[in-house]
Every structure is written in structure tokens, then in C-alpha cells.
Amino acid sequence: MIxxxxxxxxxxxxxxxxxxxxxxxxxxxxxKKIGYPVAMKVVSPQIEHKTDFGGVKTDIKNPEVLKxxxxxxxxGAKRKKVDGILVQKMARKGVELIIGGxxxxxxxxxxxxxxxxxxxxxxxxxxxxxxxxNEDDVxxxxxxxxxxxxxxxxxxxxxxxxxxLKKLVVRVCRFMAKENIKEMDLNPIICDSKGCDLVDVRFRx
Amino acid sequence: MNEKxxxxxxxxxxxxxxxxxxxxxxxxxxxVLMKNFSEGKYRGGIFPVxxxxxxxxxxxxxxxxxEVEKKIDCVIIATPAATVPAIVEQCGKAKAGGVVVLSGxxxxxxxxxxxxxxxxxSDKYNMPIIGPNCLGVFNPYARVDSxxxxxxxxxxxKPGGIAFITQSGAVGSxxxxxxxxxxxxxxxxxxYGNGTVLCENDFLEYLMYDKETEVIILYLEGAKxxxxxxxxxxxxxxxxxIIALKAGKHATGxxxxxTHTGNIAGSxxxxxxxxxxxxxxxxxxxxxxxxxxxxxxxxxxxxxxxxIITNGGGMGILTTDAVEDEDLEMAKFxxxxxxxxxxxxxxxxxxxxxxxxxxxxxxxxxxAAIETYMKDPNIDALAIVILFxxxxxxxxxxxxxxxxxxxxxxxxxxxxxxxxxxxKYRKILEGKGVPSYQSPASAIKALKRFVRYAQRNKK
Numbered sequence: 039m040i041x042x043x044x045x046x047x048x049x050x051x052x053x054x055x056x057x058x059x060x061x062x063x064x065x066x067x068x069x070k071k072i073g074y075p076v077a078m079k080v081v082s083p084q085i086e087h088k089t090d091f092g093g094v095k096t097d098i099k100n101p102e103v104l105k106x107x108x109x110x111x112x113x114g115a116k117r118k119k120v121d122g123i124l125v126q127k128m129a130r131k132g133v134e135l136i137i138g139g140x141x142x143x144x145x146x147x148x149x150x151x152x153x154x155x156x157x158x159x160x161x162x163x164x165x166x167x168x169x170x171x172n173e174d175d176v177x178x179x180x181x182x183x184x185x186x187x188x189x190x191x192x193x194x195x196x197x198x199x200x201x202x203l204k205k206l207v208v209r210v211c212r213f214m215a216k217e218n219i220k221e222m223d224l225n226p227i228i229c230d231s232k233g234c235d236l237v238d239v240r241f242r243x
Numbered sequence: 244m245n246e247k248x249x250x251x252x253x254x255x256x257x258x259x260x261x262x263x264x265x266x267x268x269x270x271x272x273x274x275v276l277m278k279n280f281s282e283g284k285y286r287g288g289i290f291p292v293x294x295x296x297x298x299x300x301x302x303x304x305x306x307x308x309x310e311v312e313k314k315i316d317c318v319i320i321a322t323p324a325a326t327v328p329a330i331v332e333q334c335g336k337a338k339a340g341g342v343v344v345l346s347g348x349x350x351x352x353x354x355x356x357x358x359x360x361x362x363x364x365s366d367k368y369n370m371p372i373i374g375p376n377c378l379g380v381f382n383p384y385a386r387v388d389s390x391x392x393x394x395x396x397x398x399x400x401k402p403g404g405i406a407f408i409t410q411s412g413a414v415g416s417x418x419x420x421x422x423x424x425x426x427x428x429x430x431x432x433x434x435y436g437n438g439t440v441l442c443e444n445d446f447l448e449y450l451m452y453d454k455e456t457e458v459i460i461l462y463l464e465g466a467k468x469x470x471x472x473x474x475x476x477x478x479x480x481x482x483x484x485i486i487a488l489k490a491g492k493h494a495t496g497x498x499x500x501x502t503h504t505g506n507i508a509g510s511x512x513x514x515x516x517x518x519x520x521x522x523x524x525x526x527x528x529x530x531x532x533x534x535x536x537x538x539x540x541x542x543x544x545x546x547x548x549x550x551i552i553t554n555g556g557g558m559g560i561l562t563t564d565a566v567e568d569e570d571l572e573m574a575k576f577x578x579x580x581x582x583x584x585x586x587x588x589x590x591x592x593x594x595x596x597x598x599x600x601x602x603x604x605x606x607x608x609x610x611a612a613i614e615t616y617m618k619d620p621n622i623d624a625l626a627i628v629i630l631f632x633x634x635x636x637x638x639x640x641x642x643x644x645x646x647x648x649x650x651x652x653x654x655x656x657x658x659x660x661x662x663x664x665x666x667k668y669r670k671i672l673e674g675k676g677v678p679s680y681q682s683p684a685s686a687i688k689a690l691k692r693f694v695r696y697a698q699r700n701k702k
Contacts, residue, residue: 138504142513144469150508158503166508166516168473175520221505240502 039081039124042239049213051206051224054235055127062108066101068125075099075128080111081121089156091115097128129237132230133188133198137207139169139214140221147214151176151207153185154226161185169211176204189229196231203229206236219243244448247371247441251449253340254371255382255431257316258287261308261339263330264321265291265299272321272345272391279388283399286386288313308337316340319379319389324348327375328360335368343389344374350437351376358439365440377436378412381419383429384455390432392416403428404457404540408446410435410464414490414529418460421533426674430455442467444475451479458539460532461487461523469517476521484539484696485523488532489514522699524692534689537678541654543697546623548574549690550616551597553628554604554636558683559597562626562658565687571694573597574622580615587611605635610643617652624690625655628683631665641668645675654693656686 040058047053055072058081059065069076080093088094092114095107111123136154141147145168152164165182167175180186180200191197206227214222222241227234260280264273273293277300280289290313291299294306305311308318308330318339320330324346334342342365349358358375365372373379379389383402390397397416400423407429409415415434422429431453433446443466450456459479466472476485492511500506518525524539526532549566551573553559566573573596576584584594587608592601600608609629616622625647629640644657657672657679659665672679680686 136503138502138508140502140504140508142469142510144466144510145473145513145517146470148508148513148516150504150512152507159506162507164507164512166512168469168513168516168520221500221502223502223504225503242501 039121042241045217046213046236046239049216050209051213051236051239053239054129054237057125058122059125060122062105065108065123065125066104069098069101069104072125072127076104077126077128078104078107078111079124079126080115080118081124082115082118083121084118085115091118126237129226129228129235130230130232132228132235134226134228135203135234136164136223136225137210137227138221138223138225139210139219141214141219142168147211147219149207149211149214151179151183153183153188158225169214171208171211173204173208176207179207191231198229199231199233202234203227206234217243244452246369247365248445248449250341250369250371251373251441251446253316254343254373254380255387256385257340257387259290259313259315259317260285260287260387261290261292261305261311261315261318262321263292263308263318265293265296265304267296267299275391275393276319276321276389279390279394280386283386283388283394285388287316290315308333308339311337314338314340317343317387319343319345321345321391324354324357324375328357328364331361331364331372335364335370338368339370341371342373343377343379344372345377345379345389345391346374347376347436349375349439358437362439372440373433374436375439378415378434380434381429381432390416390419390434398423400427400429402455403430404455405429405460405536406431406433406450406453406456406458407460407462408433408435408443408450409460409462410438410443411462411490412436414462418462418529418532421529425533425537426670427537428676430457438467444468444471447472447475447479447485451482457483458536459483459485460536461485462490463487463514464490466514469513473517473521476517476523480521480523481700484700485521486526486532486535486539487518487523488526488529489518522696524696530685531688534680534685535692537673538654538656538689538693539696540676541648541678541693542651544623544654544690544694545697547571547694547698548621548623549626549687550574550576550619550622550624551626551628552600552609552612552616553597553630554600554602554609554633555628555630556599556601558628558630558658558660559599562628562683562687563597565683566626568684569687569691571687571691574619577619577621580619580621583615584612587615602630602633603635604633606637606639606643609640613643613647617647617650622653624653624694626658626683626686626690627655628658630661631659631668632661641671641675644672644677648675648677654690656680656690658683658686
């Protein structure tokens with residue numbers, strides 16, 4: 039997981055500040071460095087969906103809460119092999135999106151933009167293109183989403199930072215081509231009017 | 244254009260044809276083919292080839308294509324797969340223009356070696372090959388017809404502007420049959436089966452330059468080369484509209500995915516994206532395919548403002564709903580139009596879009612209203628509802644609608660809902676090139692596709 043993060047950073051993707059803690063003490067000092075509030079997630083090769091084991095704690099506001107959260111997570115994962123606890127800056131509040139990609143046997147790399155989070159596969163509100171794409175293409179992709187009013191600032195909210203989102207989609211195509219990626223998810227990406235936080239990634243070569 | 248694609252002209256406009264596997268035996272493919280050419284008013288030379296006979300249907304029969312004295316433009320092969328590679332090689336030696344292999348028994352049953360052999364001969368002689376495992380070609384302009392389904396069972400359409408590229412013979416042939424039934428005119432029909440030598444993108448390229456083709460229908464199960472297909476769809480669609488139907492949308496067989504994207508972005512999504520990127524119009528069923536293709540050879544709409552004329556109020560409202568559903572716009576009349584319409588309508592009628600001419604409207608009211616709509620710069624397209632059930636509507640309406648369509652000033656769709664009597668008139672309209680629909684929704688849906696195509700391909 040941490041290796042995946044590092045690989046993406048090589049391609050200019052900026053992930054939300056994170057660190058991998060191997061102990062409670064490390065977690066405390068990392069959280070201090072990153073700045074509260076933080077989120078903590080279990081990192082284990084044996085746990086696919088972290089939330090299933092109580093492996094995700096969010097909005098941790100101070101060291102006291104962090105200690106409890108750390109112990110809870112370790113307790114939940116006690117029968118699993120644990121690589122560490124990921125300490126991440128708490129993401130901004132905003133629209134949860136997904137940018138993904140896949141290598142199609144006929145058409146090669148394609149990129150997908152959609153409404154993200156845990157309901158991706160339920161709502162399937164997505165728009166796709168064959169790579170490469172430019173920012174105009176992404177503009178069209180945004181327009182094709184059923185939920186695009188959310189991105190334009192529904193209910194008194196400011197529109198999201200479209201420019202940044204477009205750059206991310208364009209970059210995903212580039213990344214897939216260079217690294218010959220079979221499939222990938224950047225999910226969730228949380229966007230508000232100021233920018234986008236890239237919280238998690240997953241890919242396979 | 245590469246040599247093989249250029250030489251497809253020889254197959255579609257042959258001075259003479261050789262039919263390998265020609266036979267006297269009724270209901271055999273080689274027999275149907277002989278009948279297609281000899282009874283179908285094909286004007287060129289017909290050369291049956293079959294070592295078993297010296298004569299077939301009154302024509303001298305040759306034991307090999309190499310024996311034919313004349314240079315052959317088009318060879319159609321309907322012999323068992325194992326014999327095909329040698330025959331194809333002979334075609335090359337005989338400097339044949341191109342070959343259509345109808346026979347099955349190649350890649351589709353794991354006989355890749357046989358397929359490789361015919362590809363090798365094709366490359367060696369730069370000779371185009373359509374097939375194998377297909378229905379081949381149909382060109383009503385040159386009376387070329389390799390479709391081995393008897394004409395009394397499968398009607399052949401008249402010459403026109405619609406070209407079909409189809410992988411599947413079964414779908415292709417039924418589409419042809421229906422085209423004939425609806426009176427739609429066809430330019431070229433290409434069923435290419437396994438696509439061993441030439442495939443969808445090659446035919447798109449050929450049709451881009453084909454003078455007789457105005458609109459292209461592309462029926463796909465799977466592309467041979469997705470990237471090439473995307474590139475050629477982009478190029479061709481900008482010149483001639485392509486309407487695509489992809490079958491096998493829910494195909495499984497994708498390896499288990501570890502990402503959400505892997506789960507939701509299946510192979511059909513790639514096709515859908517490619518159609519979208521090429522601005523190709525996608526039909527989701529055979530019904531839609533026919534609904535859409537009927538409208539695309541009309542003059543391009545300048546915008547999306549629709550003017551509706553009807554002789555039944557309710558149908559006008561349903562059509563208006565469809566316009567809103569499809570995100571088109573209801574046109575607002577110019578002052579001039581309002582004045583003119585006032586005179587057309589009876590005193591109790593209302594000047595509004597949809598324009599209800601009311602049930603006692605005669606043919607003259609339609610004529611005047613259509614003419615007014617054609618002249619109004621605020622109207623981009625016409626949707627004309629004609630309920631043939633009303634007493635004053637008679638056959639003269641057919642002439643008026645045909646003339647309005649032939650003038651080619653604005654695109655128009657007609658909508659007539661009804662039973663046998665209505666269907667009879669709808670068929671006549673279709674035969675005259677006036678798009679006629681059975682429901683407001685299907686008419687407006689098709690119109691929307693055409694408006695979108697016109698917007699994205701402004702000339």
C-alpha cells in the first residue's frame with residue numbers, strides 16, 4: 039500500500055499527508071507532525087475491506103482519542119498479520135469521487151470518472167473514455183455524470199476545483215500507459231472548491 | 244487507401260463474376276448464388292466453377308478459376324473449408340480482383356491454419372478477401388448478390404444510401420429483409436464473418452469514399468482492433484454518419500477484478516466510450532437502429548427547436564413530452580408565422596406549438612402549415628403527426644409530405660399511430676423516403692440523435 043502511494047507520487051499525484059506507524063508511540067508522533075484531526079487505517083495483506091474489522095477510525099482530534107483508536111484497531115485485527123497503522127491527515131469535506139482505469143483487451147487503457155466512496159458499484163454513476171484524454175474530454179465526462187450538479191455546487195455549496203480534477207484524470211491515463219497498469223482505483227478523491235484530497239489508491243500491473 | 248481496400252471496388256462493381264462451387268442442385272448455396280446473378284439482372288459475365296460439371300444452368304462450367312479465359316473481378320467461393328486455401332491461391336495466380344469466401348470452418352472452429360493460408364495468399368497478391376464464414380456482399384446498384392438466402396424468402400432492398408457493415412450474417416440478413424420491407428434503399432451490404440483479411444475499420448474506410456453511401460450501419464460483436472476502429476470511426480463519422488449497434492453487452496469472461504473500476508468498467512463500456520469519442524450514434528436495439536437510420540439522410544438541423552403539427556390534440560401533447568424528455572426545445576413561432584397560422588386555423592383553433600389543426604383539418608391545412616414551418620427561421624425541425632383515421636385525410640397527404648421531404652429544407656419526422664390502415668400509409672411514406680414512426684417517443688428519440696450528430700459535425 040505504502041509502495042503504491044510512493045509510486046503514484048513519482049508521477050506527480052499528491053496524496054493526502056500520511057505515514058505508516060509501527061507502534062502507538064510512532065502513531066502519536068506522526069499525528070503531531072501531520073496535524074490533527076487525523077484518520078487511522080489498518081494496513082494488512084489479509085484485510086481487503088478495512089472497515090469490516092473496525093480497521094478505520096476517522097476524525098481523531100487529539101492524542102487521547104488516538105490512543106483509544108489505536109488499541110481498538112489492533113484489537114479488531116488481532117488474528118491478522120498487521121504491517122502497521124496508516125496515519126493520514128483527515129480529508130476535507132466535499133464530494134467523493136473515483137477516478138479509475140483499466141486495460142481493455144480491444145481498446146487498451148481506458149479511464150473512468152465517477153461518484154466515489156463505498157457506493158461506487160451500487161450507483162454506477164460513471165463516465166469513461168479511451169485513453170489518452172485531454173482536459174476538454176474530461177469536461178465532457180464531468181457533464182455526463184448524473185451527479186454532476188453536486189460538482190457544480192448544489193445546495194449552496196461552492197463548485198469543486200474542476201481544474202485540479204481534470205488534471206488528475208489526464209494524469210491517470212499517462213500513469214497507466216507508463217507503468218502498464220491492468221486496473222486501478224483512486225478512491226475516494228474528495229474535492230471541494232479549493233482542491234482535491236487523494237485518500238486511497240489501488241492498482242495492479 | 245491501401246491496395247486491398249481500393250480493390251474492393253472490383254468486388255462491388257465487377258465486370259464479371261466467378262462462382263466456385265456452382266451447382267445445379269436446388270437449395271445448395273452454389274445454386275442460390277447462380278440464381279442470384281442470372282435471375283437478378285446482373286449484367287456482367289458469370290463463370291461457374293466446379294470440376295464436377297461441364298455446364299451449370301446453361302453456362303459453361305470451368306474446373307478451376309485458372310481456366311476462365313477472362314480476368315475475373317470478383318470470385319465467390321462456397322466450397323468446403325479444406326478446399327478454400329488452394330482455390331484462393333489460384334485466384335491470386337489468375338489475377339482475380341477480389342474474393343468473397345462464404346464457407347465456414349475456419350477460426351470459428353479452431354481451424355486457424357486454414358485462415359492463415361488464405362491471409363498469406365491475400366498478402367502475396369494484394370488481393371482483398373471478404374470473409375470467411377459470412378454472407379458476403381450485396382450491391383443493388385451493380386446487382387451483385389452473394390447472399391445465399393433465396394430471394395423469395397429474403398427480399399432484397401432497392402438501391403439507396405444506407406450501407407451495412409455486419410459481422411453476423413443472421414443479423415445482417417434480417418436487417419436487409421426489413422429494409423426491403425420498409426422500402427429503405429441500400430448502397431452496400433458487407434457481411435464479413437471472421438474478418439480474416441479485411442475487417443470493420445477497412446470497410447469503414449472504403450465506404451467513406453463510396454459515392455453511393457450516405458449513412459453507415461455498423462453491427463459489431465467484437466472488434467478486431469479497437470484502436471483502429473476508434474480512429475476510423477472518428478474519421479468516417481465526420482463525413483458520413485455511422486450508427487452502431489454493439490451486441491454482447493453483458494459478456495462475461497473478464498478476469499476477476501481487484502478494483503471497483505475493474506468491476507464496473509467492462510468491455511462494453513470501452514465500446515460505448517469509443518462510440519462517444521467518435522461521436523458515433525449508438526443504437527441499443529434493432530428497433531432503434533431502424534428508427535435512427537431513417538432520419539440521417541435528411542438535411543442537417545441548424546438547432547434543436549422543434550415545431551409540431553397535429554390533427555389530434557393528445558398526440559401533440561405526447562409529442563411535446565417526448566421533445567422535453569429528449570432535451571430538445573419547443574420552437575417559438577415568429578410573428579410572421581403566427582399571422583399565417585391564424586388564417587389556416589378554424590376560428591376556434593389556437594395558434595401555438597404544438598399546432599393542433601383539429602380533427603376536421605384537411606390536407607390543405609397541413610400543406611399550408613408545413614410550408615409556414617419550413618419558412619420560419621425559429622424552427623429547426625418538424626414533427627408532423629398525421630392521424631389517418633380522421634375523415635378529411637386522404638391520399639393527397641402522401642404527396643404533400645413527400646414533397647416537403649424531397650425539398651430538403653429542414654429535417655422532418657412524421658408520426659402516425661394506428662392499425663392496419665395506418666400501417667399501409669406509413670409503409671408508403673417510408674418507401675418515398677419520408678421517415679414515418681409509430682410513436683411520438685421513437686420519432687423524437689431519432690430526431691434527437693440526428694440533432695446531436697449535426698451539432699457535433701457542423702460543416
